[in-house]
Amino acid sequence: MARIQIFSSFTEKPHVFSSHSFSSFTRPYYFPVHFKTNTSKSLKFQSKISCAYKPTLNSASEINSNENFNEIDDKLREECGVAGIYGDPEASRLCYLALHALQHRGQEGAGIVTVHDNILKSITGLGLVSEVFNESKLDQLHGNLSIGHVRYSTSGSSSVLKNIQPFVASYRFGSVGIAHNGNLVNYNLLRNFLEERGSIFNTSSDTEVILHLIAKSKARPFILRIIDTCEKIQGAYSMVFITEDKLVAVRDPYGFRPLVMGRRSNGAYVFASETCALDLVDATFEREVYPGEVIVVEKDLSVQSFCLMPRRDRKACVFEHIYFSLPNSVVFGLSVYQARSEFGKILAMESPAECDFVIAVPYSGVVAALGYASEAGKSFELGLIRSHYVGRTFIEPTQGIRDIAVELKLAPVKAVIEGKNVVVVDDSIVRGTTSKKIVKLLKEAGAKEVHMRIATDILSVEQLCDSIGADSLAFLPLEKLKNVMGDGYCYACFDGKYPVLPQPVEWDY
Ligand SMILES: O=P(O)(O)OC[C@H]1O[C@H](OP(=O)(O)OP(=O)(O)O)[C@H](O)[C@@H]1O
Numbered sequence: 001m002a003r004i005q006i007f008s009s010f011t012e013k014p015h016v017f018s019s020h021s022f023s024s025f026t027r028p029y030y031f032p033v034h035f036k037t038n039t040s041k042s043l044k045f046q047s048k049i050s051c052a053y054k055p056t057l058n059s060a061s062e063i064n065s066n067e068n069f070n071e072i073d074d075k076l077r078e079e080c081g082v083a084g085i086y087g088d089p090e091a092s093r094l095c096y097l098a099l100h101a102l103q104h105r106g107q108e109g110a111g112i113v114t115v116h117d118n119i120l121k122s123i124t125g126l127g128l129v130s131e132v133f134n135e136s137k138l139d140q141l142h143g144n145l146s147i148g149h150v151r152y153s154t155s156g157s158s159s160v161l162k163n164i165q166p167f168v169a170s171y172r173f174g175s176v177g178i179a180h181n182g183n184l185v186n187y188n189l190l191r192n193f194l195e196e197r198g199s200i201f202n203t204s205s206d207t208e209v210i211l212h213l214i215a216k217s218k219a220r221p222f223i224l225r226i227i228d229t230c231e232k233i234q235g236a237y238s239m240v241f242i243t244e245d246k247l248v249a250v251r252d253p254y255g256f257r258p259l260v261m262g263r264r265s266n267g268a269y270v271f272a273s274e275t276c277a278l279d280l281v282d283a284t285f286e287r288e289v290y291p292g293e294v295i296v297v298e299k300d301l302s303v304q305s306f307c308l309m310p311r312r313d314r315k316a317c318v319f320e321h322i323y324f325s326l327p328n329s330v331v332f333g334l335s336v337y338q339a340r341s342e343f344g345k346i347l348a349m350e351s352p353a354e355c356d357f358v359i360a361v362p363y364s365g366v367v368a369a370l371g372y373a374s375e376a377g378k379s380f381e382l383g384l385i386r387s388h389y390v391g392r393t394f395i396e397p398t399q400g401i402r403d404i405a406v407e408l409k410l411a412p413v414k415a416v417i418e419g420k421n422v423v424v425v426d427d428s429i430v431r432g433t434t435s436k437k438i439v440k441l442l443k444e445a446g447a448k449e450v451h452m453r454i455a456t457d458i459l460s461v462e463q464l465c466d467s468i469g470a471d472s473l474a475f476l477p478l479e480k481l482k483n484v485m486g487d488g489y490c491y492a493c494f495d496g497k498y499p500v501l502p503q504p505v506e507w508d509y
């Protein structure tokens with residue numbers, strides 16, 4: 001039986017979340033975390049610790065030898081957007097809009113599931129939300145309950161329709177659909193364990209093990225099966241589930257990935273990865289789904305909240321503020337805009353440069369560049385124009401596409417750049433694809449000097465300044481970043497202190 005603590009019940013007043021429940025939930029629960037990064041060979045793919053990983057040459061070659069991972073390189077693959085709506089007759093259309101608002105979190109595929117007459121109906125497809133859905137498809141998605149997903153794969157091929165979520169499965173007590181943002185670090189262990197016991201998998205995505213574990217759980221009722229399952233999976237998971245009559249939202253005990261809850265004026269509940277999706281569907285932000293919380297919305301819109309045990313101290317992903325989320329979102333209780341602006345200001349104090357003006361690498365570098373310019377007392381110019389019709393380069397699945405995408409997407413404004421010394425601010429350098437091309441484009445447009453300023457620590461690149469061809473390169477040291485963000489964040493991409501290591505399976509069915 002899963003160990004749970006019923007956090008509170010809101011059956012009578014579903015829209016009111018008492019202050020008692022809030023404070024009991026946010027009480028710090030200290031737990032030994034921060035295991036050292038271990039990339040030993042024996043861990044194989046399980047060396048993808050925490051919700052992300054930074055493979056060594058060893059693990060990268062191991063990854064390349066595995067067909068499930070043949071498209072994976074040293075990138076952060078942590079986004080994905082999820083949405084869930086209950087209590088609105090236009091649930092699928094609202095879900096569609098929410099997915100549009102979350103499109104920056106995943107461009108590989110999208111899907112929506114609704115319930116009508118007790119049947120779960122799913123439409124998924126490869127590509128952008130606007131490519132997957134049209135009027136006639138949305139017309140097939142009836143009902144007042146819906147979940148949706150935009151995907152940027154962490155495990156399993158990015159280009160296979162079967163891996164596009166939400167996944168729907170039937171088991172002996174009914175049907176369930178899932179939309180998951182995150183990465184399960186013990187996926188391979190769980191999958192091996194399940195396959196040895198006869199499970200047949202339909203996809204190469206880590207998310208599928210969750211459905212198998214729910215079906216196999218001996219716990220009753222459904223909500224306890226979810227909690228039982230959460231005690232077996234490790235890593236990052238912000239997810240929404242749909243059944244014939246329930247919407248369930250879950251966030252892992254560390255709260256790696258965001259998940260928020262809002263309500264529309266007609267009482268409908270809305271869950272989404274970011275507040276920008278709530279805004280678009282006219283839902284008022286109520287609160288975050290707390291780390292380790294399971295929220296169940298029933299047919300009568302009564303709500304119950306459960307707490308996954310044991311609770312951990314929060315390790316929210318710092319990259320949500322650096323790059324993943326949109327600046328109009330409030331993530332982990334902090335405005336993304338304000339965080340990025342602050343990064344830029346501190347960067348200007350730390351690493352000033354003689355320049356005529358400051359420009360940004362649009363889009364994600366814009367707010368940090370504005371912060372840098374205001375602190376440096378320089379003007380901000382649009383030296384690079386971003387095409388509206390090309391998506392995020394960084395989350396394109398292959399290097400070939402990323403190489404082309406930067407030039408398709410960003411064009412220098414010669415009239416601004418020619419003969420000038422420019423500071424160029426971006427939010428991050430991961431592979432260096434973008435920075436290298438940017439410096440080249442700016443120099444070709446006649447820039448005299450190009451000073452790259454990166455509003456985070458640099459992940460892994462040596463001799464980077466030379467390799468990107470900039471006149472100078474500086475970045476925001478991790479300690480300064482930590483000063484802005486404080487405790488409660490995961491910085492593992494920078495310091496290798498991954499909060500979760502996969503543990504061996506210690507249970508059986
Ligand atoms: O060093 P790299 O591997 O090139 O990755 C880092 C770049 O990718 C991201 O932008 P991206 O184009 O993905 O998104 P954006 O359009 O939202 O800025 C990020 O903001 C950097 O510019």
Ligand SMILES: NC(=O)CC[C@H](N)C(=O)O
Pocket residue numbers: 077078079080151152153154155156163180181182183184205206207
């Ligand atoms: N970026 C994500 O959250 C991906 C979700 C899931 N792990 C997948 O690979 O599809």
Ligand code: SF4
Pocket residue numbers: 050051052053076078256316317318319320490491492493494
């Ligand atoms: S900072 Fe932590 S949570 Fe964020 S992508 Fe890196 S490992 Fe994952």
Ligand SMILES: [Mg+2]
Pocket residue numbers: 361362363364365426427
């Ligand atoms: Mg960018």
